Amino acid sequence: MEVIDKLIAKLTKQQILFAAVGLPIILFLITVKIAGNIGENFIGEARPYNFDDTWWVWLVFVLVVGFIEYKLFENKGYH
Secondary structure, three states, rough: HHHHHHHHOOOOOHHHHHHHHHHHHHHHHHHHHHHHHHHHOOOOOOOOOHHHHHHHHHHHHHHHHHHHHHHHHHHOOOO
């Protein structure tokens, strides 16, 4: 965690805002692909929003994005 804190400390305000928007978008695209592979039906059709099978993938996505956003904006005074 110390490495992440040092990396974030070197970022400017604009870089932090770019990371706060860009990283979740990139992670969302990756998560859709992973959830699509896990949620495939018997025909082989990707179903990333089949929450009966993929709920845990989306939970991991929300936790990771929440952690990233928290680390980017903790005690920075940005509103």
